[in-house]
Amino acid sequence: MDAVLGQLYAGISLGSVLLLIALGLVLTFGQMGVINMAHGEFLMAGAYTAFVVQQVFDSAGLSLLIALPLSFLVGGLLGVLLEVTLISRLYSRPLDTLLVTWGVSLVLQQLARDLFGAPAVEVRAPRWLQGNVEVFGTPFTTGRLFIVALAVTSVAVLSAVLRFTALGRRIRAVVQSRGLAETSGIDSRRTDRISFFIGSGLAGMAGVALTLIASTQPYMGQTYIVDAFLVVVAGGVGQVRGAVLAAFGLGVLQAVFAYSQSVSTAKVLLLLVVIAFLQLRPQGLFSVRTRSLV
Amino acid sequence: MTANWGRRAGVLGAYALALALLFGAAPLLLTDFRLRLLAQFLCLAMVAVGIGLAWGSGGMLTLGQGLFFGLGAYIMAIHLQLADAGPGGRPAFMVTGSGVPWWWELFRSPVTAVLGIVAVPGLLALLLGLGVFRRRVKGAYFAILSQASAAAFALLLISQQNSIGGSNGLSSFRSFFGFTLADPVNRRMLYFIAAGVLVGMVATVHQLRRSRYGELLTAVRDGEERVRFLGYDPALIKVAAYALAAVFAAVGGALFVPIVGIISPNSVGVVPSIGFLIGVAVGGRATLLGPVLGSLAVSYAGSTLSENFESVWIYLQGLLFVLVVAFLPAGVGSMPGVLRRWGGRRDPAPVPAGPALVDDPGPASAVPAVHTGGA
Numbered sequence: 323m324d325a326v327l328g329q330l331y332a333g334i335s336l337g338s339v340l341l342l343i344a345l346g347l348v349l350t351f352g353q354m355g356v357i358n359m360a361h362g363e364f365l366m367a368g369a370y371t372a373f374v375v376q377q378v379f380d381s382a383g384l385s386l387l388i389a390l391p392l393s394f395l396v397g398g399l400l401g402v403l404l405e406v407t408l409i410s411r412l413y414s415r416p417l418d419t420l421l422v423t424w425g426v427s428l429v430l431q432q433l434a435r436d437l438f439g440a441p442a443v444e445v446r447a448p449r450w451l452q453g454n455v456e457v458f459g460t461p462f463t464t465g466r467l468f469i470v471a472l473a474v475t476s477v478a479v480l481s482a483v484l485r486f487t488a489l490g491r492r493i494r495a496v497v498q499s500r501g502l503a504e505t506s507g508i509d510s511r512r513t514d515r516i517s518f519f520i521g522s523g524l525a526g527m528a529g530v531a532l533t534l535i536a537s538t539q540p541y542m543g544q545t546y547i548v549d550a551f552l553v554v555v556a557g558g559v560g561q562v563r564g565a566v567l568a569a570f571g572l573g574v575l576q577a578v579f580a581y582s583q584s585v586s587t588a589k590v591l592l593l594l595v596v597i598a599f600l601q602l603r604p605q606g607l608f609s610v611r612t613r614s615l616v
Numbered sequence: 617m618t619a620n621w622g623r624r625a626g627v628l629g630a631y632a633l634a635l636a637l638l639f640g641a642a643p644l645l646l647t648d649f650r651l652r653l654l655a656q657f658l659c660l661a662m663v664a665v666g667i668g669l670a671w672g673s674g675g676m677l678t679l680g681q682g683l684f685f686g687l688g689a690y691i692m693a694i695h696l697q698l699a700d701a702g703p704g705g706r707p708a709f710m711v712t713g714s715g716v717p718w719w720w721e722l723f724r725s726p727v728t729a730v731l732g733i734v735a736v737p738g739l740l741a742l743l744l745g746l747g748v749f750r751r752r753v754k755g756a757y758f759a760i761l762s763q764a765s766a767a768a769f770a771l772l773l774i775s776q777q778n779s780i781g782g783s784n785g786l787s788s789f790r791s792f793f794g795f796t797l798a799d800p801v802n803r804r805m806l807y808f809i810a811a812g813v814l815v816g817m818v819a820t821v822h823q824l825r826r827s828r829y830g831e832l833l834t835a836v837r838d839g840e841e842r843v844r845f846l847g848y849d850p851a852l853i854k855v856a857a858y859a860l861a862a863v864f865a866a867v868g869g870a871l872f873v874p875i876v877g878i879i880s881p882n883s884v885g886v887v888p889s890i891g892f893l894i895g896v897a898v899g900g901r902a903t904l905l906g907p908v909l910g911s912l913a914v915s916y917a918g919s920t921l922s923e924n925f926e927s928v929w930i931y932l933q934g935l936l937f938v939l940v941v942a943f944l945p946a947g948v949g950s951m952p953g954v955l956r957r958w959g960g961r962r963d964p965a966p967v968p969a970g971p972a973l974v975d976d977p978g979p980a981s982a983v984p985a986v987h988t989g990g991a
Contacts, residue, residue: 357756408942417677418941420759421897424890425937432930548767548886551760586775590768597747597761604751 362543397526900947
């Protein structure tokens with residue numbers, strides 16, 4: 323029983339990490355059809371923000387609380403910068419954005435390497451996030467619990483914004499039908515930019531959370547980006563609930579596979595599961611219904 | 617009429633010059649070391665030819681060619697290891713364990729090894745392609761799945777320390793189908809094999825592009841639904857190009873192994889798989905020779921720069937991706953036209969982008985083909 327619960331917890335915490343990263347992608351991919359490969363580097367930028375903040379403020383707890391909003395800002399501004407300079411020129415060629423942003427991510431990784439060095443830097447976790455808590459008699463690290471809480475909060479806030487605010491209404495309108503939204507007076511370019519800010523900001527915040535469980539190094543974004551995109555593909559674009567289900571589903575599946583097989587076999591099995599799943603639902607778990615052909 | 621003939625003669629002359637350089641000047645003038653490097657670049661260019669067909673002509677952005685490159689390379693490496701070990705022997709790196717894994721034995725014979733290099737990646741691409749394209753999964757979805765396949769493959773290789781050398785990969789081969797690799801003459805032979813195979817691939821793609829199939833492939837890229845309405849099955853058309861690209865990549869990988877002398881997971885993962893694309897983009901994805909020339913140029917620049925200034929090369933690579941794909945989607949060859957267009961921007965009617973480079977919007981159908989408003 324302990325082993326089952328342990329794997330379940332591992333799956334949930336992996337799912338939360340994937341969810342935090344995929345949330346931003348759901349926004350940018352769902353709304354604009356843009357595949358931002360540099361999303362992982364916004365995550366890395368967020369993690370290094372936590373590192374820099376910690377050089378200024380000695381207290382680990384205080385610096386974490388400062389780093390969370392600050393990294394949101396850093397990630398968001400990087401995202402808007404990318405959107406304005408490059409991606410906005412490429413909306414008619416969504417596949418090409420993938421390669422362009424890959425180029426950006428190469429540059430950002432090397433930049434981080436030159437600024438902070440190739441080895442991982444140390445970001446201390448505050449004392450209240452070290453150690454374990456017992457959940458149903460099985461230990462769960464506090465750092466991971468924090469990530470789960472952050473993921474749940476982010477989903478709740480994002481869903482509420484999308485559902486209840488005027489901004490959310492505009493975003494949903496653009497996702498469903500850009501042309502109709504524009505004819506109704508919505509500035510879709512502005513909406514795109516705001517979505518990009520929120521999506522990239524979420525990545526930055528995820529980076530701070532990741533410092534609690536993973537090492538902070540220039541290539542940390544790359545580790546998660548492929549899996550995060552798999553979550554988006556399996557979950558369906560433009561839908562938060564699809565991403566939530568897919569992230570936890572894939573996270574738990576990987577933990578289960580990794581328990582019975584090895585971690586690498588788990589990755590291969592996971593990919594096969596996603597491909598098999600797309601046979602049943604080519605559009606992912608949930609998709610925005612339109613009447614268009616393609 | 618005469619102008620047309622003159623043009624034809626010019627094109628033929630250029631091809632003759634290229635062949636003379638490839639088969640005459642390069643082996644005569646280059647040192648053994650440089651020739652070996654060129655042979656290595658030729659192997660990478662084979663992957664680029666396949667990507668040019670799948671991505672340039674067919675619109676399938678394959679980010680996972682490392683999977684097929686690696687399959688070809690590892691099958692060849694397994695065969696070479698077994699051949700070096702002799703009948704019934706086993707490679708030196710396998711220190712523990714009772715014997716050679718059963719699937720190694722499949723490639724002990726040279727015939728099955730060569731068959732396997734073509735058949736295994738080809739069939740895998742067929743299966744993956746059918747699974748994906750028949751369900752009309754395309755565009756970005758396909759790109760992400762192909763990238764995940766390369767990532768999973770690299771991880772799988774790293775985990776198999778005992779059977780295929782883990783992250784060290786397989787290396788130190790002594791002979792190639794009975795020819796000693798230490799002999800410079802045999803190394804030259806390898807260069808000629810690589811050059812010949814590459815020319816054969818380019819000729820194949822040339823014929824395909826001129827054929828009815830080539831027209832259908834391009835038609836699928838530019839309007840998949842219309843092709844479907846005309847009664848063709850776009851899935852089959854795409855799968856054929858994807859499988860051929862996979863076989864090209866595998867053959868490139870197979871020749872890479874004796875020429876370079878090592879294959880490791882580092883050459884097949886996500887990063888090298890995307891790296892294959894940059895040469896294709898630089899040279900012009902939808903042209904016949906662009907992928908080859910671009911790939912050779914990028915390989916050369918990469919090896920020259922990264923010897924001394926590794927970080928400079930990475931910045932340059934990133935910038936190349938950004939600048940070429942964003943501003944010169946038809947390749948560096950289109951630069952004069954693009955500059956002219958920029959110069960004449962004051963014209964009231966801007967030149968519309970040709971339909972050739974407008975990608976399929978994919979499942980995210982909410983995105984209109986042309987983004988209006990703003991900027």
